[in-house]
Amino acid sequence: MGNPKIVINETKFKTNVKRAIEICKAKNIDVLAVTKGFCGNRRMAELYAEAGIKNFGDSRLDNFEVYKDIPGHKQLLRIPMISEIPRMIELCDSSLNGDLDVIKKISDYCLKNNKKPHEIVLMVDLGDRREGVLPEDALKSAKLISEMKGVKLIGLGCNFGCYGARIPSDETMKQFVEIQHKIEDELNIKLTHMSGGNSLSLHMVWENRMPEEINVLRMGFAMIFGTEDMYRQTIDGMYRDAFRCEAEVVEVDYKSSMPIGACGIDAFGHVPYFEDIGDIKRIILAIGKLDTMFDAMIPYDDKLKILGGSSDHMIINAQDSDIEYKAGDIVTFALDWGSLLYLFNSSYVIKEFEK
Numbered sequence: 001m002g003n004p005k006i007v008i009n010e011t012k013f014k015t016n017v018k019r020a021i022e023i024c025k026a027k028n029i030d031v032l033a034v035t036k037g038f039c040g041n042r043r044m045a046e047l048y049a050e051a052g053i054k055n056f057g058d059s060r061l062d063n064f065e066v067y068k069d070i071p072g073h074k075q076l077l078r079i080p081m082i083s084e085i086p087r088m089i090e091l092c093d094s095s096l097n098g099d100l101d102v103i104k105k106i107s108d109y110c111l112k113n114n115k116k117p118h119e120i121v122l123m124v125d126l127g128d129r130r131e132g133v134l135p136e137d138a139l140k141s142a143k144l145i146s147e148m149k150g151v152k153l154i155g156l157g158c159n160f161g162c163y164g165a166r167i168p169s170d171e172t173m174k175q176f177v178e179i180q181h182k183i184e185d186e187l188n189i190k191l192t193h194m195s196g197g198n199s200l201s202l203h204m205v206w207e208n209r210m211p212e213e214i215n216v217l218r219m220g221f222a223m224i225f226g227t228e229d230m231y232r233q234t235i236d237g238m239y240r241d242a243f244r245c246e247a248e249v250v251e252v253d254y255k256s257s258m259p260i261g262a263c264g265i266d267a268f269g270h271v272p273y274f275e276d277i278g279d280i281k282r283i284i285l286a287i288g289k290l291d292t293m294f295d296a297m298i299p300y301d302d303k304l305k306i307l308g309g310s311s312d313h314m315i316i317n318a319q320d321s322d323i324e325y326k327a328g329d330i331v332t333f334a335l336d337w338g339s340l341l342y343l344f345n346s347s348y349v350i351k352e353f354e355k
């Protein structure tokens with residue numbers, strides 16, 4: 001098969017997923033497995049299911065369409081667009097929400113079309129400043145939602161570390177479940193789906209710091225990379241290298257590190273900066289910014305240094321490497337979220353599954 005490719009080790013990935021399920025199950029928490037990073041790759045959803053996942057989350061309806069026949073609860077993670085409500089009702093059991101106008105439209109649609117009430121998880125913004133109602137508005141919002149007949153308020157959700165890079169704390173989680181209790185008491189309803197965060201919150205589970213009310217975690221990163229977003233250390237019993245990227249060397253040269261001539265702008269409109277470190281041995285790989293995010297590519301050969309590149313080329317300083325690279329050789333990279341997204345999304349990148 002050709003290059004470049006993203007290689008998925010099925011055994012390692014499923015081991016990570018099973019381990020996450022085990023860590024959470026000990027605290028009565030269900031893992032809602034996030035598929036959005038795989039950009040609608042069906043085999044990835046199958047692997048989740050084979051590892052025991054029953055709840056799936058994605059931000060895009062197109063991805064749910066790909067695996068709609070795989071049984072389980074499907075939750076839309078991005079606040080629904082009003083224009084996608086009819087399709088969402090077909091594909092999803094629940095959705096995360098933060099805007100009352102949107103929720104009203106969902107309710108109206110379900111009533112008008114005789115659909116069973118769509119399940120709503122109301123997001124509460126505990127500080128990361130992406131989606132969700134403010135804590136002081138949560139009760140009022142919950143009351144309005146509970147009066148809408150075409151939807152069912154099943155619980156609350158919170159999220160950290162995405163926009164504002166905020167870290168969950170004991171105080172914010174306490175505040176979160178206090179909001180739950182207040183809503184349950186005042187409105188006399190039960191909130192059975194308490195979605196306590198993403199991978200960044202997993203450490204709170206094994207540190208026994210997650211309030212017992214929390215019964216769902218939405219998780220992608222931790223199971224994909226076997227690391228905790230927060231400490232970036234490999235989680236006990238998981239693998240960091242379930243996913244890797246392989247790209248092919250197309251040129252090995254020896255050139256000045258400093259380009260020659262007057263400096264304009266590069267292919268992406270930026271004025272680049274170069275450090276003059278004399279003549280260096282370089283390798284050029286047939287993978288570019290169209291295929292991956294360079295900042296999120298970590299060469300297995302830690303003596304290689306990514307210098308930059310363009311749409312279709314990656315240029316690497318190989319001066320210090322012990323390996324004599326030549327055209328046709330493969331350079332392997334560990335991945336991070338950004339590169340995983342790009343690689344799965346690029347139709348030029350082969351997706352190779354190994355047992």
Ligand SMILES: *Cc1c(COP(=O)(O)O)cnc(C)c1O
Pocket residue numbers: 034036059077078096159197198199200218219220221222229
């Ligand atoms: C993407 C996403 C997640 C998953 O985050 P990870 O860091 O991959 O665990 C959870 N919740 C929401 C709302 C998301 O959009």
